[in-house]
Amino acid sequence: MVFYGMQLMKLGMEPLSDSGQITEWFARFSPDTLIGLIKCVLVGSAVTAVVQSSSATLGITMSLVGSGIIDFQTAVALVLGQNIGTTITAFLASLGTSMPARRTAYAHIVIKVLGVSIAILLFRVYLPFVEWMMDLIKQHGGEISDKAGVALGHTTFNVLLVLCFLPFTHLLARALERLMPDRNQEEMPHLTYLDVRMLETPAIGLEQSRKELTFMADSVDKMLARLRLVMTADKPNEALEQKLFQREALLDNVQKEITEFVAQLLSGNVAHDVVKEARMQLRMADEYESISDYIVTLLKMNIKLRKNSLKFSNEGRMEMLTMHDQIVEFVKTVNEALESEQLDGLAKMPVMGDAIAHRIKEYREGHMTRLEKDATVPLTGLVFPDMLNSYRRIKDHAYNIAEVLKGEK
Numbered sequence: 001m002v003f004y005g006m007q008l009m010k011l012g013m014e015p016l017s018d019s020g021q022i023t024e025w026f027a028r029f030s031p032d033t034l035i036g037l038i039k040c041v042l043v044g045s046a047v048t049a050v051v052q053s054s055s056a057t058l059g060i061t062m063s064l065v066g067s068g069i070i071d072f073q074t075a076v077a078l079v080l081g082q083n084i085g086t087t088i089t090a091f092l093a094s095l096g097t098s099m100p101a102r103r104t105a106y107a108h109i110v111i112k113v114l115g116v117s118i119a120i121l122l123f124r125v126y127l128p129f130v131e132w133m134m135d136l137i138k139q140h141g142g143e144i145s146d147k148a149g150v151a152l153g154h155t156t157f158n159v160l161l162v163l164c165f166l167p168f169t170h171l172l173a174r175a176l177e178r179l180m181p182d183r184n185q186e187e188m189p190h191l192t193y194l195d196v197r198m199l200e201t202p203a204i205g206l207e208q209s210r211k212e213l214t215f216m217a218d219s220v221d222k223m224l225a226r227l228r229l230v231m232t233a234d235k236p237n238e239a240l241e242q243k244l245f246q247r248e249a250l251l252d253n254v255q256k257e258i259t260e261f262v263a264q265l266l267s268g269n270v271a272h273d274v275v276k277e278a279r280m281q282l283r284m285a286d287e288y289e290s291i292s293d294y295i296v297t298l299l300k301m302n303i304k305l306r307k308n309s310l311k312f313s314n315e316g317r318m319e320m321l322t323m324h325d326q327i328v329e330f331v332k333t334v335n336e337a338l339e340s341e342q343l344d345g346l347a348k349m350p351v352m353g354d355a356i357a358h359r360i361k362e363y364r365e366g367h368m369t370r371l372e373k374d375a376t377v378p379l380t381g382l383v384f385p386d387m388l389n390s391y392r393r394i395k396d397h398a399y400n401i402a403e404v405l406k407g408e409k
Contacts, residue, residue: 031077044081054086062147076153115161216288217335248296255289287397
C-alpha cells in the first residue's frame with residue numbers, strides 16, 4: 001500500500017511540472033546558501049509535522065524530484081527537515097503518558113534536532129558523500145535515479161545519526177532524567193499501562209488491562225508480605241502500616257479505572273472472545289480489590305490488639321502466622337497462573353483450599369478450648385475468629401480468581 005500510494009503521488013505530481021507557479025515557488029527554496037538551506041529544512045519540518053507522516057512527505061519529495069520540479073540537493077535538504085517534523089508524532093503520542101514515555105519522546109526530538117543541526121553545518125560534505133555513494137552504485141553496474149538517491153540520503157542520515165549518538169545514550173538519558181525528574185510520591189494515583197488511545201483496538205486494550213491485573217496481583221503479594229512484618233514486629237511500624245493503607249487505596253483506584261476502561265471497550269462492536277476476556281478481567285479485578293480490603297481488615301485488627309495492649313497466646317500466635325503463610329502460598333499459586341498464563345498449577349487449588357478450610361476450623365476450636373481453660377486473654381476471643389474469617393475470605397476470593405482463569409466462572 002505504501003508503494004502504491006507513492007506511485008499515485010508520482011502520477012499526481014507529474015502535471016505540476018508544467019506549472020510555472022509551482023516551479024517558481026519551489027525555486028525559492030534552494031540550499032545554495034546557509035539561509036536557503038535552513039528554509040528548506042524548516043519547510044520539510046513544517047509539512048511533515050502537519051501531515052504527521054514522514055513516509056508520505058518523503059514520497060512527495062521523491063515524486064517532486066522525479067517530476068523535475070525540484071533538484072536533487074533541494075530534495076535532500078527537505079528530507080533533513082522531514083526528520084525533525086516526524087518527531088511530532090511521538091510527541092503527541094506521549095501526551096498524558098508516564099514520565100519515561102515523555103522522556104523517550106523528548107529524546108527522539110533532541111536526537112533529531114541535534115543531528116539535523118550537525119548535517120546543516122556539514123551539508124557541503126554530506127551532499128557530496130551521498131552523491132559519491134550513488135556514483136559507486138553506478139560504477140558497480142547498478143542503476144540509481146535521483147528519486148532513489150533521496151531515499152539513500154534519508155537512510156544514510158539516519159544510520160549516521162544512530163552511530164553518532166549510540167555511545168552517548170546513557171549521557172542523554174541522565175540529562176533528561178535531571179530535566180524531567182520523577183515525582184516524589186510513594187504510590188502513583190493513576191495507572192501505568194492503560195491508554196485510552198487503545199480503545200479502538202480492543203485486543204491490545206485488553207492486553208494493557210491484563211497488565212494492570214498482574215500489577216494488582218503483585219500488589220496483593222507485597223501487601224501480604226508487609227502484613228506479616230507488622231504481625232511479627234516487636235515495635236509498632238507506622239510507616240509500614242501506612243504503606244499498606246496506601247496500597248489498598250491505590251488498588252481501589254486501579255479496579256475503578258480497569259472497570260471504566262473495559263466498559264468502554266465493550267461499548268463498541270467487539271468479537272465474542274474479546275467480550276469473554278473482558279468479563280473475566282472485570283471479575284478478577286473485583287476479586288483482587290476484595291483481597292486487598294481483607295488484608296487491611298487484618299491490619300486493623302492487629303492495630304486494635306496493639307492499642308489495647310492485647311496479645312494472643314504463644315500457641316495462638318503461631319497458629320495465626322501459620323495460617324498467614326498458608327494463605328500466602330495459596331494466593332501466590334493463583335498469581336503465578338495469571339502472570340504466566342500456565343494453568344497447570346491450578347489443579348492443586350481444591351486440595352489446598354480444603355486444607356485451609358480444615359485448618360481454620362481446627363484453629364477456631366483450639367482457640368475456644370484455650371478460652372475455656374483461661375489459657376488466653378478473653379478479649380482476644382473476639383479478634384481471633386474475625387482474623388480467621390478474614391483469611392477464609394481471602395482464600396475464597398483467590399479461589400474465585402482461579403475458577404475465572406480456568407473458565408469455570
